[in-house]
Amino acid sequence: MAVKGRAEGERDPLALMPPLISTGVTLLGALVVGWLAFLTPVLFDHDSNRTRMAERYEVGLAVSACGLVVPLAMLVISWVLPWRRHHRGSRVAAAVLAPVSLGALYVLVLVLTFGL
Secondary structure, eight states: ETTTEOOOOOOEEEEEEEEHHHHHHHHHHHHHHHHHHHHHHHOOOOOOTHHHHHHHHHHHHHHHHHHHHHHHHHHHHHSSOOOOOHHHHHHHHHHHHHHHHHHHHHHHHHHHHHHO
């Protein structure tokens, strides 16, 4: 099937943009989320439940460290997909899901740590 005289398997001229933008946004988001994840217990520190919260916070940090595989995998998928027109939707979806999954990971850490 041809689109305006071009073959469907032809290289996408804008294939570099979604992974490149997603990588920048995800790296910046990872710095912010990492900073917030380590700063959050200081903001909510109470003397009455310090040990209980410390245990839960350790679990939350362990889950967040393991959970960083998901945004990294989404970035790798967005870069590795063939740069052809028919892969454009998959590439954009993976590029969008990388920073979104990073935000979901921070919410998961909050839920595990504080039971919000």
